[in-house]
Structures are given as C-alpha cells and as structure tokens.
Amino acid sequence: MNSEKIFRYLLIGSGVLIVLIALGIVTTLFIGAIPSFKEFGFGFIYSTEWNPTQGRESYGALPFIIGTLVTSILALLLTFPFAFSISLFLGEYFRNGKLPSFLRSVIDLLAGIPSVVYGLWGFYALRPIITDLGLNAQGFGIFTSSIILAIMIIPYASSLGSEVISMVPGNLKEAAYSLGATRFEVVKTVIIPNAGSGIFAGYILALGRAIGETMAVTMLIGNSNKIPTGIFDLGNTMASLIANQFGEADGLKYTSLVEIGLLLFVITGIVNYLGKLIMKKLSA
C-alpha cells in the first residue's frame, strides 16, 4: 500500500512540477518584458524597425513575426505532400516488412539529426543549388530555410499520422472493400475521415517545431531584420533573432528580446489552441 502512495505522489509531483515550470517561464518572460512594453506598448508588435544603435534605439517585432510565420507555414506546405504520403505508406499500404521498417528508421533518424547539422548541410549543399537555379543571388533566404525546415519536420508530421492511420478499425475498411471500393476510395472515404484529426495533430506538432527552430534557420535565412518582400527574399525569425542578439544585448534591447521571446511563446500557444479547435471540428 505504501508503495502505491509513493507512486501516486510521485505522479502528482511531476505533474505539478511541469505546470510550475511552464508558469515560471511565462512569469520570467513577462517580468523581463515589462520595461520594453512600457517603452513601446502594443506598437512593439506592429512596428517594423529594429534599430539597436545607441541613442536611436527602436524595436519592433513585425519583421520577425512575419518571418517566423512565413517560414514555418511554407515549410508545412512543402512537407505536407511528403509527410502525408509517408503516413499512408506506413500506416495503410505497407505496414510490415523490411522496407517499411527501414523507412521508419530513416525517418526517426531525421528527427535525431541536430539542427546545426541541417544548417551546415543547407549551407554547403542546398544553398549552391538554390543559387544555380537562379532563385536568388546568394542562396540564403526564407525559401531556403523553409526547405530545411520542411525536411526537419517530416518525422513529426508523418509519424503520428501513420500511427493513427494504422489504428483505423479494420472492419470499417473491410466493409468498404466488400462494397467494391478501391484502395484509393477507402483512403478517401474511410481513412481520412476517421484519422483526420490525428493526422492534423501531427501537423500542428510539426508547425510548432518549425516555429521554434533556431540554429538551422539562423544559418540560412540571411538574418536581415526587415520585412521580407517575397519568399526568395532574406528575412529573420523570432527565435533566430534571439539566438543572434542575446549575447551582447543589454538595457532596452535585452528587454525587447525577452518580449520577443514572450511573443513567440504566445504565438506557439495560439497555434496550438487553433490546432486543438480544428481537431475538435474534424473529430466531431
């Protein structure tokens, strides 16, 4: 009985701890961001200038909010066809055997590669291709970062999807087949309606990962603190800005960076919330 109790308290304790840590992070960010909020108010969110020069300091988050959203949504769009195909491949078409298990390991491997290695690969291998294609002059920018992000988030987007697809009840599928449905029709009319919300949850997870990704983006996006004029332009993201500028920051810049961190937290929260809403709709 005693061990039951200990186990129970252990579970409660770790649950509470997680909540406390999350609250602690928000509180710290919030307190750290107060001076910046006092200085710029809500203008911080839609101001486009990031001028760290002493004496004319002025900070605005818009270029980075846009950079973050554009890179991660573009990455999600790029990753979608691949992730969805992989989910179907592993969840429905080829569930067992050597090839699917090999494919599964490769995808798991993708998730395990450190992001700085993705950055290096993008820098030395992907960038020259972008330049040769004439998409932009130096090969850096939003598009290059999005491609790398798309590759990085494939495991997140696909693995949950394949799990859910493989859990679609067999009798439903068999019923459809018995009515003469083709495999494609089964996917369309049975699997997607049944597994839709689970597949979607994977994409939300992947989007969250793309929004927060730092190192690989820093190395490829060009770190230009202006609103990008197109997807081949240079830009910067919130996470990348913080990683770049935190080391030397002090005073107003320091607190502005903390506020960017807080905004990033809020945006991730909103994305997750919207995701949950849509999932509810899908499963209803």
Place this chain on the structure above:
Amino acid sequence: MKKIQLLLTAVIAVALMTGCGGSGKEKAKTTEKAETITGAGATFPQPFYNKIFKNYSSEKGLLVTYGGIGSGGGIRSLKDEIVDFGASDAFLDDKKLAEMPGKVLHIPTCLGAVVAAYNLPGKPELKFTPELMEGVFMGKITKWNDAKIAAVNPGINLPDLAITVVHRSDGSGTTFIFSDYMSKVSADWKEKIGTGKSLLWPVGLGAKGNPGVAGTISQTEGAIGYIGSEYAFAQDIPVASLQNLAGNFIKPSIESVSASAKGEIPADTRVSLTNTDAADGYPISSFTWLIIYKEQNYKNRSKEQAVQTIKLIEWVIGSDAQKETTNVHYAPLPEAAAAKARAVLSAVTYNGKSLK
C-alpha cells in the same frame, strides 16, 4: 523581481556558455583561499585569453575560467557581481559606468583589428579608401566594376559582379569597432547607421560569428564583409588595404595594428583607436579590455580572491602573457599602453585600502 531576473540571466548565461568551459557559475564565495578565478565576456580576444589562462593555471596552480559570452554578457556578469572580471571590446561609456553598482576600471590587454575580407575570382589585392568603404557597405556601390573602385585600384581587372555585403547577425564587438570607424570617416554613415554592437543595416545579409561571416564570404563569389583580424590572419583570407588618416594604404598586420596605438592614451585607457593618426597604423584597430571593480570587496569576496585576481591581471599585461599575443594573431600592448594599464591597476582597493 531582481532575483528572478538574476536567475534568468544566470540560467541563460550558463546555457550560452556550454562548450566554453562554463564559467558564470557562482564561485569561491567566502572561502579564505582563492580556488578559481572566473571571468566572462568578449569573444573577440577569447583565443588569446584561453591560451594564456591555460598557461597561468598550469604555471601557478590556480584555475582561471573564461566564458566567451560576448561583451554585453561580460558587462552584465560584472554588474551582477558573479565574476571576478569581465571582458569587453568596447569600453563602457560614461552612462554605462554610472549604471554599474561600483566604480569600474578598464585594463587593456591586447590589440586587434577588423578587416574587410572579400571573395573575387583571381584573388586580387584590393585597396579601399574610406569613401569606398562607405559606398560599398552602405549599398551605394553595387557592382565590383564600379568606376570608383577601379579608380583606386588601377590595373586590377574587376569583374562585372554584384557586391554582396555580409555583416554580423549577432551583436558583436567586431561590429562595434567597425561601425565606430565608419562613423568617424563617413558623416552619412554616422547619421543613418551610427555606432553599435549591432546595427540597422541598409544592405546585405547577416551571418553569425566570425566563422559565419568568413564562411559566407568564401562560399559567395562577389561577397565582402568585415571580420576580426585574428580570424582573418589565422585563416589567411584575402583582405583589403585601407587608406588611413595620413593617406597611406595600410595592409592589416600585427605590426600595423600595434602601430595604431602610438598616440596619446588617456589615464583610464578608455580610448578609441579607430581612424588613428599614426602614419603606419591600420585604421580599424582597437584595444580590448578587462573590466574589474575598483573596490574589490563585493559579494563577500575574500581578500585572497581579490589579491589573486589582481595578480592574474598584472600577469596578463606583463611580458610572459604579452609574448603569446602574436602566436594567436593579436597585437601586443605597446609599452606606453602597458604602463598606463599598470597605473590603472595600482588604484585597486580592498575595503578602501590599496592592495599594493
């Protein structure tokens, strides 16, 4: 609230310092014997500090740890009183000095420079005037075969290639020194961009750290950027000669960087050497400093800790450490500067009493 901020700073500082031997952690407290001396700050002189502190540790048996967390982090760590000394590439201006909890002293340790590195087919040796620097780095000159570049570099076959400016994306003392120079030689730069560790760039793309900028330049034909001289010298990257105040085109070298410190140095050693009037001095040179509190009794530090800190810094500006500078591609302190540094150090006190 202060505590929370401190905690945040410490946590992030520790996170940033992984791989640099972690040094922001709390140290020696009230123990009588000094066990470790901890410093943090500028990344620019870090190879030099790493080398000499390692020598010091093995010679004197006293562990010295240094975290290259950036000049801003170094100043913050000293302000939070969690280090024995900070390090910065830019001296603290009067406003920043006033914000510190105690009087802060600057001790120059060596000289470095910022160089303009480029990637052009055939690796020509280019000369740049201040006007060309302004034109290129402000985006007014956009092609390598621009008549203005050709006029300063007769006989060099300049390609019809777009100029890609590469700058630092992270806040950096290197950027500070570079922009300090640009603000002195270009009124337009001073008005539109100004001086700082990070800037509002009108053109170009940002890359992280000297390795990032150098890597981007070497991978991009037609690129030009600025990097720390120690990095350029070590990697043997093609760099431009710059026209100094006296009108001479000076190639950056350990000698020409050292020569830039020939002029008068104020007693507190806070001086900008950029655009030096020394005839043979390279114009984008700078001291880098260690910063300490004048009153060494803070945060319950023991007297022994204070004595050891000062001994270490005396050793850094002495000949044993200075002769290492050139091995890691920095310029040693000229004797006049070293004398000024010793004078600054002699003012240090513990409980108001001189440590001498």
